[in-house]
Amino acid sequence: xxxxxxxxxxAGTLVFATAASxxxxxxxxxxxxxxxxxxxxxxxxxxxxxxxxxxxxxxLVKNRGFEFPDPLMGWTKISPSLAKGDLSVRDDAPFNAxxxxxxxxxxxxxxxxxxxNEGFRGLGLRQGEAYDFSAQVRGVxxxxxxxxxxxxxxxxxxxxxxLKGFSSGWKKVTATLHPKDTDANARLCVLVDGKGxxxxxxxxxxxxxxxxxxxxxxxxxxxxxxxDMKPGFLRFPGGCIVEGSVLERRYQxxxxxxxxxxRKLLINRWNYEFLHxxxxxxxxxxxxxxxxxxxxxxxxxxxxxxxxxCGMACQFNSGExxxxxxxxxxxxxALDLIEFANGPTNSTWGAKRAALGHPGPFNLKMLGxxxxxxxxxYIDRYARFATVLKEKHPEIQLVSAxxxxxxxxxxxxxxxxxxxxxxxxxxxxxxxxxxxxxxxxHRYDHYDRNGPKVFMGEYAAQSVAIVSTKNKNxxxxxxxxxxxxxxxxxxADVVCLASYAPLFSNAEAWQxxxxxxxxxxxxxxxxxxxxxxxLFARNRGDVVLPVTLSGIETSTAGVQNLYxxxxxDDQAGEIILKVVNPGAAAIETQINLEGIADIEPKxxxxxxxxxxxxxxxxxxxPRNVAPVETDLNVDGPHLTHTFTQHSFxxxxxxxx
Ligand code: AHR
Numbered sequence: 001x002x003x004x005x006x007x008x009x010x011a012g013t014l015v016f017a018t019a020a021s022x023x024x025x026x027x028x029x030x031x032x033x034x035x036x037x038x039x040x041x042x043x044x045x046x047x048x049x050x051x052x053x054x055x056x057x058x059x060l061v062k063n064r065g066f067e068f069p070d071p072l073m074g075w076t077k078i079s080p081s082l083a084k085g086d087l088s089v090r091d092d093a094p095f096n097a098x099x100x101x102x103x104x105x106x107x108x109x110x111x112x113x114x115x116x117n118e119g120f121r122g123l124g125l126r127q128g129e130a131y132d133f134s135a136q137v138r139g140v141x142x143x144x145x146x147x148x149x150x151x152x153x154x155x156x157x158x159x160x161x162x163l164k165g166f167s168s169g170w171k172k173v174t175a176t177l178h179p180k181d182t183d184a185n186a187r188l189c190v191l192v193d194g195k196g197x198x199x200x201x202x203x204x205x206x207x208x209x210x211x212x213x214x215x216x217x218x219x220x221x222x223x224x225x226x227x228d229m230k231p232g233f234l235r236f237p238g239g240c241i242v243e244g245s246v247l248e249r250r251y252q253x254x255x256x257x258x259x260x261x262x263r264k265l266l267i268n269r270w271n272y273e274f275l276h277x278x279x280x281x282x283x284x285x286x287x288x289x290x291x292x293x294x295x296x297x298x299x300x301x302x303x304x305x306x307x308x309x310c311g312m313a314c315q316f317n318s319g320e321x322x323x324x325x326x327x328x329x330x331x332x333x334a335l336d337l338i339e340f341a342n343g344p345t346n347s348t349w350g351a352k353r354a355a356l357g358h359p360g361p362f363n364l365k366m367l368g369x370x371x372x373x374x375x376x377x378y379i380d381r382y383a384r385f386a387t388v389l390k391e392k393h394p395e396i397q398l399v400s401a402x403x404x405x406x407x408x409x410x411x412x413x414x415x416x417x418x419x420x421x422x423x424x425x426x427x428x429x430x431x432x433x434x435x436x437x438x439x440x441x442h443r444y445d446h447y448d449r450n451g452p453k454v455f456m457g458e459y460a461a462q463s464v465a466i467v468s469t470k471n472k473n474x475x476x477x478x479x480x481x482x483x484x485x486x487x488x489x490x491x492a493d494v495v496c497l498a499s500y501a502p503l504f505s506n507a508e509a510w511q512x513x514x515x516x517x518x519x520x521x522x523x524x525x526x527x528x529x530x531x532x533x534x535l536f537a538r539n540r541g542d543v544v545l546p547v548t549l550s551g552i553e554t555s556t557a558g559v560q561n562l563y564x565x566x567x568x569d570d571q572a573g574e575i576i577l578k579v580v581n582p583g584a585a586a587i588e589t590q591i592n593l594e595g596i597a598d599i600e601p602k603x604x605x606x607x608x609x610x611x612x613x614x615x616x617x618x619x620x621x622p623r624n625v626a627p628v629e630t631d632l633n634v635d636g637p638h639l640t641h642t643f644t645q646h647s648f649x650x651x652x653x654x655x656x
Contacts, residue, residue, distance in 0.1 A: 022551045022587075022588065023549065023550070023551040023552055023562055023587055023588070023589045023590070024548075024549070024550045024551055024589065024590045024591075024592065025547060025548075025549055025564050025577070025579070025589050025590070025591045025592070026547065026548040026549075026550070026592045026594060027545050027546070027547050027566045027575065027577065027591070027592065027593050027594065028545060028546040028547075028548075028594050028595060029545055029568070029575055029593045029594055029595045029596045029637075029655070030594065030595025030596070031545070031546055031595065032543040032544070032545060032568060033492075033493070033543060033544040033545065033546055034491075034492045034493030034543065034544045035492070035493075035542065035543055036489070036492040036540055036541055036542060036543060036544060036567060037232070037492065037496040037497065038232060038540070039232030039233045039302075039303045039496075039497060040232050040488075040489075040492065040495075040496065040497060040498065040537075040540060041229075041231065041232050041498060041499075041533065041536045041537035041540060042231045042232045042233035042234060042235065042302060042303075042305070042497060042498070042499045042537075043226060043229065043231045043233070043234045043235065043302065043499055043503060044235045044239070044457065044458055044499035044500065044501040044502065044503055045234060045235065045236045045237065045238075045239075045293075045503050045504075046236075046237065046238035046239030046240075046241050046501070046502055046503065047237060047238065047239075047241050047268060047270075047284060047288075048238070048239060048240075048241065048270050048502050048505075048511060048512055049270070049502060049504060049505035049506055049509065049510040049511055049512060049515060050120055050121070050279075050282065050504075050505075050506035050508075050509040050510070051502070051503060051504040051505070051506075052237075052284065052287075052288045053120065053268075053282075053283065053284065053285050053287065053288075054120030054121065054282075054506050054509055055120075055219070055222065055504050055506055055519060056218050056219055056222050056223070056288055056504065057218060057219075057285070057287045057288040058206055058207055058210045058211075058216075058217055058218055058219045058220075059204060059205075059206060059216075059285070059287055060119050060120070060123050060124070060125075060131070060188070060204075060205040060206065060207070061074075061117045061119065061123075061188060061203050061204055061205050062074035062117060062118065062119055062120050062281060063075065063117075063281070063283070064117075064202055064203045064204050064285070065099040065101065065102075065201060065202055065203075065261070065265065065285075066089050066101040066102060066103050066201065067099050067101050067265040067283075068265070068281070068283055069267075070280075071089040071101050071103075072087070072089065072103075072115070073280070073281055074117055074118055074119075074281060075103075075115045075116065075117055075118075076115065076116050076118070077114075077115060078112075078113070078114050078115060078116050078189055078191060079113055080111050080112070080113075081111075082110045082111035083107065083108075083110055083111035083112060083113040084107070084108035084110050084111075084113070085105065085106050085107040085108060085113035085114075085192065086104075086106045087103060087104070087105060087106075087114075087115065088103070088104045088106075089101055089102070089103055089104075090102060090103075090104055090199070094201070095136045095138075095170045095201045095202065095261065096201075096202075096261040096262060098261065098262045098263070098264045099201075099202075099261055099262075099263075099264060099265055101201075102136075102199050102200060102201035103115065103199065103200050103201070104140065104197055104198070104199050105190075105191075105192045105197065105198055105199075105200065106140075106141070106192070106196070106197035107144060107192040107193075107194065107195060107196065107197070108195060109142075109144070109194050109195025109196070112147050112191035112192065112193045113191060113192055114147075114189060114190050114191035114192050115189070115190055115191075116151070116187045116188060116189040116190070117187065117188045117189075117190075117203070117205075118187060119185075119186070119187070119188075119521060120281075120506070120509065120521070121281075121506060121508035121509045121521070122184050122185045122508055122520060122521035122522075123185065123186045123187060123188060123205075123521060124183070124184050124185075124186070124520070124521030124522035125150060125158060125179040125181075125182060125183050125186045126179070126182045126207070126522065127179055127180060127181050127182045128178075129178075129179070129207055129208065129209055130176050130177070130178055130207075130208040130209075131150075131176065131177045131178070131179070131205050131206065131207055131208065132174065132175075132176055132204075132205070132206045132207075132208055132215065133148055133161075133174065133175045133176070133177060133188075133204070133205050134172055134173065134174045134175075134202070134203075134204045134206075135172070135173055135190070135200050135201065135202060135203040135204065136170045136171070136172055136173075136200065136201040136202045136261075137163075137166050137170070137171060137172075137173045137198055137199065137200055138166065138167070138168065138169060138170045138171070138198065138199040139166035139167060139168055139196075139198055140168075140196070140197035140198055140199055141196045141197040142194065142195050142196020142197065143164070143165070143166070143194070143196060144192045144193055144194035144195060144196035144197075144198065145162045145163060145164045145192075145193040145194055146162065146163045146164075146166075146173070146190060146191070146192065146193070146198065146200075147160065147161075147162050147189070147190075147191040147192075147193040148160060148161050148162070148163065148175055148177065148188070148189070148190060148191075149188075149189040149191065150177055150179050150186055150187070150188055150189075151186060151187045151189065152179075152181055152183040152185075152186055153183055153184070153185035153186065153187075156181065158177075158179035158180050158181055158183065158186060159177040159178050159179050159180060160177075161175045161176075161177060162193065163175055166198055170199075170201070176208075177205075182522070184520060184521045184522045185521070188203075188205050190203060201261075202260075202261050204216075207219075211223040211224075211296075211299070212299065216260065216287065217292075218288065218292070218296065219519075219524075221519075221523075221524045222504065222517070222519060222524055223296065223299070223300070225517050225524055225526060225530070226296075226300050226302075227299070227300045227301075228534065229530075229533060229534045229537050229538075230301070230534075230537045230538050231300060231301075231302040231537055232302060232303060232497070232537065232540075233297075233302050233303040233304070233305045233366070233497060233499075234293070234296065234297045234300070234302040234303070234304060234305065235305040235306075235307060235368070235457065235499055236293045236304075236305070236306060236307070237251055237290075237293065237306075237307070238251070238307065238371060239307075239371060239458075239501070239502070240269060240270075240273075240314050240316070240371060240372065241268070241269060241270070241284075242307050242308065242309050242368075242370075242371040243269075243309060243312060243313050243314040243315075243317075243370075243371050243372075243373075244269055244309070244313050244314065244317075245269045245272075245273075245313060245314055245317035245318055246313050246317070246318045246320050247309075247311075247312075247313045247320045247322060249266060249267060249269065249313075250309040250313065251308075251309060252309075252333070253289070253290040253306070253308070253333065253337055254333065254336070255286065256286040256289025256290050256291075257289050257290055257291045257340075257352065257356065258352075258356070260285070260286075260287050263285065263286035263287070263289060264286075265283050265284065265285055265286075266283065266284045266286070267282075267283055267284070268282040268283055268284050269314065269317070270282055270511045270512075271283065273317075273511065274467070274511050274512075276469060277469065277510070277511045277512075279509060279511060281509075282509070290306065290337070290340070291353070291356050291358070293306070294341060294358075294362040294364075295358065297362070298362065303363075303365060303366065304341065304362055304363075304364050304366075305366045305367075305368060305399065305497075306337060306341075306364070306367060306368065307367075307368030307369075307370070307371055307399070308330070308333060308334050308337065308367065308368065308369065308370075309330060309333075309370065309371075310330060310369045310370035310373065310378070310381045310382060310385060311324075311326075311327045311330045311381050312370060312373050312377060312378060312381060314371075315372075315373065315374060315375075316404075321377055321381075322381075324380055324381070324384065327381060327384055327385075330385075331384065331385055331388050331389070334367060334369070334385060334388075334389060335388070335389070335392060335393075336348075336349050337349075337364075337367070338364060338367065338389075338393050338396060340352060340353050341353070341361065341362040341363075341364035342361045342362065342363065342364050343361070345359050364396065365395070365396065365397060366396065366397045366398075366399060366425070367389070367396050367397075367398055367399065368398075368399040368400075368401075368427065369381075369382050369385045369386070369389075369398055369399065369400055369401075370382065370400070370401045371401060372401055372403060372404045372427075372429055372458070373401040373403070374401070374402075374403035374404070374410035374411075374413070374414060375410065375413065376413075378401060378414070379414070379417045379418070379421070382400050382401075382418070382421065382423070383421055385398070386398055386400075386421060386423070397424040397425055398423065398424050398425070399424070399425045399426075399427050399455055399457070400414075400418050400421075400423045400424075400425070400426055400427065400452075401414070401426075401427050402414040402415060402418070402426050402427060402428050402429070403429070404429050405429070405430070406428055406429065406430040406432075406440075406443075411428070414426070418452055419448075419451045419452060422452075423452040424452060424453065425452060425453045425454070425455045425496060425497065426452045426453070426454055426455065427455045427457035427458075428454055428455070428456055428457065429457060429458040429459065429501075430456070430458070430459045431458070431459065431460055431462050431466045432461065432462060432466070433461065433462060433463075433465075434461040434463070434476050434477050434479075434480035435480070435557065435559060436461075436480075437459075437461050437480035437481055437483060437484035438480050438483050438484070438558075438559040438560070438563075438582060439557050439558035439559050440484065440487070440558070441483055441484055441486060441487030441560070441563055442487060442558075443487060444487060444488065444490075444491035444494050444495055445487075445490070445491060447491065447494045448494075449493060449494060453494060453495070453496040453497075454494055454495045454496065454497075455495075455496065455497040455498070456488060456495060456497070456498035456499070457497070457498075457499060457501070458499070458500075458501035459481070459484070459498070459499075459500060459501065460477070460481070460500055460501060460502075460514055460516075460529065461476075461477035461478075461480040461481050461514075461529075462477070462514065463476060463477050463514070467512065468513075469513060471513045471514045472513075472514060472614070472616055473513075473514040473515065473516075473518075473527035473528060473529050473616050473617070474528065474613060474614050474615060474616045475528045475608075475609070475610050475612070475613050475614070475615050475616065475625050475646060476582075476613035476614065477514065477528075477529060478527070478528035478529045478531070478532045478608070478625070478648070479532075479580055479582045479613075479646065479647075479648055480582065481500065481529055481532050482532045482535075482536075482563075482578070482580045482608075482648040483560075483563040483580040483582060485498070485532070485536050485565075485578075486563045486564060486565035486578055486580060487563075487565075489536070489544065489565040489567065489578070490544060490547070490565045492544050493544075500516050500529060500533050501516075502515045502516070503515065503516050503517060504516070504517050504518075504519060505517070505518050505519070506518075506519055506520065507519065507520050507619070508520060508521075514527070514529065515527070516529055516530045516533065517530055518617075518619075520619065523619050523622075525617050525618065525619060525622035525623075526617065526622070526626075527616060527617055527625075528608065528610070528615070528616060528617065528625040528626075531608050531625070531626055531627050532608065532648060534627075535578075535606060535608065535627060535648065535650050536578070539567075539569075539576045539578070539606075539650045539652065540567065540569075540576075541566075541567025541568055541569045541576045542567070542568060542569060542570045542571075543567060543568050543570070544565070544566070544567055545566040545567060545568055545575065546566075547564050547565055547566045547577075549562060549563075549564055559582075561581070561582070561583045561585075561587065562579065562580070562581055562587055562589070562643065563579065563580040563582075564577065564578065564579045564580070565577075565578050566578070569652075572652075572654070573654060573655050574652045574653060574654050574655070575593060575596075575599075575652075575653040575655060576650065576651070576652055576653075577591065577650070577651040577653065578648070578649070578650050578651075579643050579648075579649045579651070580647070580648050580649075581643040581644065581645060581646065581647050581648075581649075582646065583645060583646070584645050584646065585645055586642050586643065586644050586645050587642065587643045588640065588641075588642045589640065589641055589642070589643060590638070590639075590640055591638070591639050591640070591641055591651075592637070592638050593637035593638070593653065593655075594637075596637040596655055597637075597656065598636065598637065598655070598656040599634065599636065599637050599653050599654060599655050599656055600653075600654040600655075600656060601633055601634060601635065602631045602632070602633060602634070602654075603631070603632040603634050603639075603651050603652065603653050603654075604629060604630075604631060604632075604651070604652040605629070605630050605631070605632050605641075605649060605650070605651050606627045606628070606629045606649065606650045606652075607627065607628050607630070607644065607647055607648070607649045607650075608625065608626070608627045608628075608647065608648040608649075609625075609644055609645075609646055609647035609648070610624060610625040610646065612646070613646055632651075634653075
């Protein structure tokens, strides 16, 4: 059929192509190129912006163990006018030596007396849901009761329950509460009712409805957002959190498994990192620890990609180094982690995994050595890790670091050294203005095909500037990232993994913006950037198909008016064409599928666009910028299509 005479149904409107289109997109459908790593599009998780405590980890009580340096942070003394009593934080004969502090509540018995907890910048409760309270309690004097009360932000009592009969030794007590209203800023009160004293520790309130309804588990709505992305991998636990500002505060995975009370609290480096966004109540309880990360990966079908400290503290902070001849314990941590993930149940660490309820392996295939490190000290440390790990575990692909920038001196220093060391995968990071992403879609076209592969491990377009608090998750940035991702996809023989960063942000407690997913104590929404990631991951394809664009415009800065990449989904028998039109004018195109005899007459089009580049999503309008699916009627493998202004489109074309 003459392509000039075809008609295409675009979002319910007939578009007539009566003249040759100015832009042609030619897809060599019969010349498949590189295989695409099934894990290509993944997730970067870091406990930043209250991503774990106050985020994914569904615990509602902040400072449940009274271990913050200000042990009553998050807690308020509740002392009605008639009440007389005393609070004291103690550490003699503690419940657990790893987290030794606890609270003694002593009451004269004139009226209930105690404390209330504010939650993580809002304690979110939902009407109709059940909440499990638990605490370690020890009776000290008399036999008072403990009164548990949930209050809404306006002082309404939402539910209450009394517990009695405490022994003189520590004992876990439990109760279930059912709030009669939904409240995003509720409070949990724990009051001594009657004359006497009790000790309390590990005071916890969890929704029963968690992800997979696991007690003490993860927030179901947040995990659902991750599952909906269909991610290929999950990188954890960061980010700079891996490094710590000093080595003593580095992330140590062995401290994050087993009973939660034994997971020693650690200050979060984002607590004090940004003077302009101080977060004094930010600590790591490690309730979300390495076992839970592996389990999460399994749940959402993502390959685990743990990143371990390589003997270097954050180079933006102290840059403290573990001397090379003392790296042994760090390397041993890596070996033990591999055994924890994959080892048989009769191995030391495999047995620990089994004891935690997972006898089968977690199928770890990749491991990161250091986060965002740079310079010779990193190369020296990576080399030592690699020598041991490659000898003992050649099956594990190692991820190495190229520093914080995609093109500075640190980056240029790292690459040749890592190439010399036969590194498997190099982790590149880039936070830059949208134009950088638009101008760098050809970045990987000329990379060495025989060297290490690339993990675009952290990237996000910054609408204003890196670490500016004014950065927005808007369509402008999302389209720039989508355009850049077409370049990653076209170069899937070099780029094997990619993830946007950071992932989560608690709107009441963030340090860094932009972020992929925003949450508060009850709600969650995906940004336009989230939908870009989701569209790429859900429309990955198995092999790259060569695409030639002709008739497009390119500015002197290298910004194109149209970007495209194509892949083929072998099982579905579909060609997947991704096209980004970042500009203000719709672009009519002629799409030629070369080497294809015929296609099905219906093409599924998914379009992400909005009224303008500054548009984004919010708690009130969570899908203001979200993908919309339509069916296009087409007639043969030569078709015209108009790509609307400011849009990212995925076309799934079924071949016959
Ligand atoms: O994603 C936020 C931070 O940016 C990460 O912790 C770090 O790796 C990078 O500098």
